[in-house]
Amino acid sequence: GQQLNQSPQSMFIQEGEDVSMNCTSSSIFNTWLWYKQDPGEGPVLLIALYKAGELTSNGRLTAQFGITRKDSFLNISASIPSDVGIYFCAGHLGGTSYGKLTFGQGTILTVHP
């Protein structure tokens, strides 16, 4: 089946630093999604990408849908303590696979004040 390789697995950074994480796949997706999950809560959608090459921003977050449709990255600029959490990428193929998201393994982000 499809698998997503998400890296890095964890990051320890100082407040104010920029963060970059990415996901790669052996097969293509038609949609890439980035979620953040806080402890004891469900994942919250940060950015959705629908077209190859698309670059989208949401405040301090920027994400891109790779031109090959097999990868995506998420950047966080000027990190703050509330950015702490687990970030998941997810790919969606659609068609007969509608409803099935393939998740990456997650990036655990720790921000030191």
Next chain:
Amino acid sequence: DTEVTQTPKHLVMGMTNKKSLKCEQHMGHRAMYWYKQKAKKPPELMFVYSYEKLSINESVPSRFSPECPNSSLLNLHLHALQPEDSALYLCASSHPPGTGKANYGYTFGSGTRLTVV
């Protein structure tokens, strides 16, 4: 209303108990999902309902029984669970295919933390 509400937030049950998890959304979404998530792992899909009909069952054991009584509600009935079934159970909803809405981003609930003893 842009929320998916799950109850209860926490549940402890014995292996012989029968319990149910509930999920409700009022966003007009006609696709609803159950996911299981272990600590620091990604969510794993269990079931997909589209227009109140079960469309995907990811080979989930029969001790988990989903039910979609109407377009706003989704239940997960639990019976004779094992300790390894302890996890965070997440409900999510989205627009289904064919609606002309290119939004495949799920809205997740906060989950039910289930402990089987």
